Amino acid sequence: MSTLSGKIAVVIGGHGGIGGAIAERFAAEGATVYATSRRGDEWAVELGAGKLRARHVDAADVTALASFFEAVSSEAGRVDVLVVNAGISEFATLDDVREDHFDRTFDLNVRALLFAAQAATAIMPDGGSIVLVGSIADAIGTQGYGVYGATKAAVRSFARTWANELAPRNIRVNVVAPGPTDTAMMAAASEEARKALTKLIPLGRMGRADEVASAALFLASGQSSFITGAELPVDGGMAQV
Numbered sequence: 001m002s003t004l005s006g007k008i009a010v011v012i013g014g015h016g017g018i019g020g021a022i023a024e025r026f027a028a029e030g031a032t033v034y035a036t037s038r039r040g041d042e043w044a045v046e047l048g049a050g051k052l053r054a055r056h057v058d059a060a061d062v063t064a065l066a067s068f069f070e071a072v073s074s075e076a077g078r079v080d081v082l083v084v085n086a087g088i089s090e091f092a093t094l095d096d097v098r099e100d101h102f103d104r105t106f107d108l109n110v111r112a113l114l115f116a117a118q119a120a121t122a123i124m125p126d127g128g129s130i131v132l133v134g135s136i137a138d139a140i141g142t143q144g145y146g147v148y149g150a151t152k153a154a155v156r157s158f159a160r161t162w163a164n165e166l167a168p169r170n171i172r173v174n175v176v177a178p179g180p181t182d183t184a185m186m187a188a189a190s191e192e193a194r195k196a197l198t199k200l201i202p203l204g205r206m207g208r209a210d211e212v213a214s215a216a217l218f219l220a221s222g223q224s225s226f227i228t229g230a231e232l233p234v235d236g237g238m239a240q241v
């Protein structure tokens with residue numbers, strides 16, 4: 001039997017990049033996956049042992065998120081697995097930070113993540129799993145990414161609190177923390193910045209989205225049944241050694 005056979009999963013920010021890889025892997029492992037994006041039409045495909053259903057939702061819009069979870073509830077009846085992946089990362093040193101940069105980053109990476117988790121847990125049966133996509137930026141002080149790092153530290157903190165609050169329902173909450181990963185987010189960096197970053201990674205290369213998806217699958221599934229409140233880095237050793 002596949003790892004997520006019969007499960008209903010939601011991936012907030014589930015098209016392309018890390019979220020797209022997670023949504024596809026979960027469907028291949030037997031889940032019915034509702035994947036949100038601001039891009040493209042709504043569609044549904046059978047994928048491996050499961051199903052992938054694209055839903056048009058702006059992950060930063062808390063009202064739209066609430067309507068989306070209501071629709072999932074009436075269609076599927078529950079959410080067994082939640083992944084919150086949507087996130088932005090913009091460069092701004094302390095001198096350069098403006099209110100709109102701060103608000104945009106916290107609104108998506110923290111505020112929307114919180115209300116997505118709240119809406120999902122309202123329809124999550126006992127034994128569910130929540131995987132938050134954080135970053136190793138929560139623990140290292142990369143110049144120009146202070147606001148981004150602070151949002152990911154907030155995500156790490158939420159996971160600890162929610163793991164405690166939801167433990168009586170046997171709902172586990174964990175963070176998968178990528179290091180530099182080859183996606184559109186990283187493609188936005190200059191070649192020089194990418195080379196400099198790669199030099200900091202002991203394994204000598206950037207990660208792939210499917211490698212983050214493997215870690216997310218582990219945390220979402222019963223394979224990690226005694227792990228909660230934890231952060232799993234997927235960073236080629238960058239923040240570990």
Ligand SMILES: NC(=O)c1ccc[n+]([C@@H]2O[C@H](COP(=O)([O-])OP(=O)(O)OC[C@H]3O[C@@H](n4cnc5c(N)ncnc54)[C@H](OP(=O)(O)O)[C@@H]3O)[C@@H](O)[C@H]2O)c1
Nearest residue numbers: 013017018037038059060085086087135178180181183185
């Ligand atoms: N790539 C890395 O090196 C790296 C490292 C550490 C952590 N991460 C984290 O991994 C997650 C995914 O990143 P990625 O590398 O896969 O980047 P990506 O390809 O740029 O994907 C970004 C995701 O965030 C959503 N998003 C972006 N801007 C948005 C906005 N203004 N409003 C609503 N949704 C928005 C996108 O949704 P749409 O489909 O609607 O555009 C998409 O799902 C993020 O949380 C990021 O912080 C990435």
